[in-house]
């Protein structure tokens with residue numbers, strides 16, 4: 048860990064975290080209000096942070112008292128963060144500032160089933176290339192790897208992931224650490240989307256449900272500014288709840304009738320390919336499938352409509368259970384057409400309790416492709432500067448930007 052950032056005490060972390068949550072740059076007055084700490088303490092802490100070059104001078108702004116005030120900002124050269132967000136078919140990589148804003152990013156397409164070493168080697172090569180293109184970003188402080196699978200919260204291990212058989216038992220932390228010299232945080236993909244959406248798009252949401260509909264289908268939950276993982280790490284895994292619409296489709300998890308077995312991208316690709324006449328070319332991924340829908344391919348559209356009903360039913364059940372104020376839909380399938388969001392809305396209003404749907408905001412993400420990789424940067428930012436609830440809970444804690 049970087050010398051300037053190691054050994055930050057609790058008060059210093061609170062100030063640095065407040066500056067991040069205020070957008071990476073803030074006046075003393077804003078920091079005082081955000082932390083609730085006395086002005087004299089803020090002054091003392093900022094002097095120390097200046098000396099250690101964790102913060103630097105920011106822009107000069109006019110203040111209400113007439114005297115201009117100088118903002119303080121996080122020092123961009125103190126170090127950077129990295130994030131690898133592995134999708135069923137597309138993997139995204141980003142470097143970020145300490146405040147979790149994205150510095151540079153790239154992606155590549157590779158089926159997750161090729162296995163962990165191929166995917167991670169390629170992702171690490173992307174990170175190294177981005178680092179070369181960004182001289183002056185300082186050292187790598189923390190990295191988060193998001194995976195489309197159930198992750199055991201305590202160990203970061205993938206548990207029972209039928210889609211990702213070759214990943215099961217693989218030690219992602221050890222592998223990445225050996226290549227980059229930093230032990231990564233490992234987190235479920237939709238959990239990262241949930242904190243990314245909450246932090247950047249819905250900071251005032253008290254109960255947020257984030258949905259990803261891509262190759263797989265799942266959700267992440269943020270309640271009271273805290274990511275809810277459940278007791279072992281699989282809270283929100285709604286893709287494998289049985290649909291209450293009758294279905295005998297066999298899921299990749301081995302059970303029958305899961306929502307994902309009809310509405311998951313993998314299932315829709317499978318359904319489309321098995322409908323082909325001989326000589327027709329099969330498709331490879333949800334990205335191909337979405338393109339067919341956009342080209343108004345009638346077979347693809349009919350499969351997508353049926354899939355979206357199953358997805359909508361599962362989301363409706365989740366809405367009844369946790370009564371969110373915000374439901375944000377992300378993932379490749381959303382781009383299949385306007386009918387996706389409309390069908391999900393219709394299912395939620397039809398099936399969930401009226402009181403649960405009265406004030407709910409159900410919307411598509413405005414920065415789909417970045418919320419997951421950005422959520423990874425946010426989790427890494429928390430690891431470096433977050434104030435833990437207790438020693439073991441650095442990752443869990445997450446404060447909204449307001």
Ligand SMILES: [Zn+2]
Pocket residue numbers: 286287298299300301302305307308
């Ligand atoms: Zn299943």
